[in-house]
Amino acid sequence: MTEAGPDAGMPPRPASRPEKTSLRTYLKLFRRDILSAQPDKLYGAWMAEYRTPFFRSYLVNQPALVKTVLNERPMDFPKSARIAEGLRPLLGESVFLTNGETWLRQRRIIDPAFEGGRLKDTFPAMLAAGREMVARLGAEEGDFDVEPHASHGAADVIFRTLFSIPITHHTARAVFDEFQSYQRAQPILNLAAFVPLPKWVPRFHRRAARRGARAIRRLITGLTAERMAAIRAGTAPDDLATKIMTTTDPVTGARFSTEEMVDQVAIFFLAGHETSATALGWALWLLAAYPEVQERVAAEAATLPEVPEFSDLSKLRFTKDVFRETLRLYPPVPMMVREAACPVRFRARDVPKGAQIVLSPWHLGRHRHLWERPDAFDPDRFATANGRQCLRDAFIPFSAGPRVCTGAGFAMVEGPLFLALILRAFRIETVEGRRPVPVAHLTVRSRDGIWLRLAPRG
Ligand code: HEM
Structure with missing residues (x-):
């Protein structure tokens, strides 16, 4: 890397906005990218308050407060109804939205x-x-954007593990394509979630997003109904869909109906492929930008047998730390929102009932009073006392507490495995003039893709 200044040698970070901005400018910046709409001081703050004529939000950035919201009193801080508003047409009564x-x-x-x-x-x-x-x-030649590959690969994982079908299956492919256009049609999503706008503010692209949601649900309903029939006939494969659809709730004795399962499949696909793809893309870029780290991952990958087994994952200790460090620097879900169900007092401030509580894996993961060299890419940090402490207190890319990501363990297998397989096959390099710029819409993506160049390892 050749740039000068305080960020020299550091992986890219979005520019922060000026300290003082009008609500209008804030909303404009927010629509473009929720990260660069924030002031720099959030990287050192324990709590921040947004007060406007329309809403009150509190960003909570102190480990003890984050624990209160996520681990200790999760029922007092349910999922915000604002999130449900944008996502309901696609996700229905999915576990991501219910309380x-x-x-x-x-x-x-x-x-x-x-x-x-x-x-x-x-x-x-x-x-x-x-x-x-x-x-x-291996079929790519010259410089190319790896993000579409990462999305394709992560979607393939979801379909294979959930329904035992590859992404090349016509329904899987159709769901994948519909999701791509759905995401383009739904830019208001984050805005509506973080900034509770009054009802009269127009919601953009609503019609296109609703049409997309209907199309996706129609396809998923087909897969789920087919699976329900196979379970009844005793011919279903033993994959995640079958496991979930045959599980009986120990308390009520009920199973999911086809419709409720469709809601869950929609969130597994949305939450499970976009996030993993984002993390994989950033991890590959970081490895390309830090060749000495890349060589250590490649050396670990070389110890895997040609066809690895689950138990071989224990050989990928450093690769796992690389993936963790990627999630710290580029948490795919940069911010989460909860709603205060009752009035609370945080840091000598009264937070009223109904206020939005924002938790920020992005800011917590780079907090300058918690992490040593917070902006540096250093997978070895997790072996230090500071790294271990922060892993407990300030590392929430999968959220935490009872509402922690269902797929966290799954993603921590998938990510390191993919890195090892790729690094075993290729040496990767960054492309000059193509330094990625992080922007956050649904997840933290690179504004113009993640460009790499590959060479086969001998
Ligand atoms: C690197 C990959 C992943 C990251 C960073 C990630 C991150 C997250 C985060 C931050 C949440 C909490 C959101 C909130 O509370 O507002 C969440 C929830 C969830 N994730 Fe993941 N996720 C990943 C992969 C997956 C995978 C692979 C699956 C499923 C196959 C999955 C399924 C879910 C579900 C169902 C929820 C909702 C849980 C609930 O609300 O009870 N995620 N994820």
């Missing part, structure tokens, strides 16, 4: 499928998707 008893029941049915022992069952499907991705990358 209270419905959410508890759904987690009781879903969680067992993602537990350690059963995660092992998904490994062959993940491996197959990884090997296919390596083959596709």
Whole structure:
């Protein structure tokens, strides 16, 4: 890297906005990128308050307060209704949106499928998707954008592990394509979630997004109904969909209906492919930009047998730290929103009932009073006392507490496995003039893609 200034040698970070801005400018910046709409002081703040004529939001950035919201009193800080507003047409009553008893029941049915022992069952499907991705990358020549490959690969993982079908299956492909256009049609999503606008403010692209949501749900309903029939006929494969659809809630004795399962499949696909793809793209760029780290990952990958097994993942200790460090610097979900269900007092401030509570994996992961050299890419930090402490207090890319990401364990298998398979096959380099610029819409993407150049390893 050749640039001068305080960021020299550091991985890219979005510019912060000036300290004082009008609401109008803030909203404009926000629509473009929720990260560069924030002031620099958030990287050192414990709490911040946004007060406008329309809303009151509190960004909570102090580990003890984050723990209160996520771990200790999650029922007092439910998912914000504002998030549901934008996502309901696509996700219905999915576990991502529900609260209270419905959410508890759904987690009781879903969680067992993602537990350690059963995660092992998904490994062959993940491996197959990884090997296919390596083959596709091998067909690239010259400089190319790796983000579409990462999305394709992550979507392949979801379809193979959930429904035992590859992304090349016509329905899987159609869902993938519809999601791509849905995401383009839904830019208001984050704005509506973070900035509770009054009802009269026009919501953009609503019609196109609704049409997309209907199309996606129609396709997923077909897959789910087919699976329900196969379960009844005793011919269903033992994948995640079957595991979830045959699990009985130990409390109520109920299973998911086809419709409720469609809601869950929609969120598994949305939450499970875009996030993993984003993380993989950034991890590859970081490895390309830091060749000495790349060589250490490649050396670890070289110890894997030609066809690795689940137990071989224990050989990828450093690769796992690389993936973790990527999630710290580029958490795919940069911010999350909750709603205060009752008045609370945080840091000697009264937070009224109904206020939006914003949690920011992005700012917490780079907090200058918590992490040593917060902007540096240093996977070895997790072996230091500071790194270990911060892993407990200031590392929430998967959220935390009872509402932690269902797929966290799954993603921590998928990410390192894909990195190892790719680095075993290729040496990767950055492309001059193509330094990525992080921008956050649905997830933290690079504004103009993540450009790489590959060479086969001998
Ligand atoms: C690197 C990859 C991933 C990251 C960074 C990530 C991150 C997150 C975060 C931050 C949340 C909490 C959002 C909030 O509370 O507002 C979440 C929730 C969720 N994630 Fe993930 N995720 C990843 C992969 C996956 C995968 C692979 C799956 C499924 C196959 C998945 C399924 C879910 C579900 C179902 C929820 C909702 C949980 C609930 O609200 O109870 N995620 N994820």
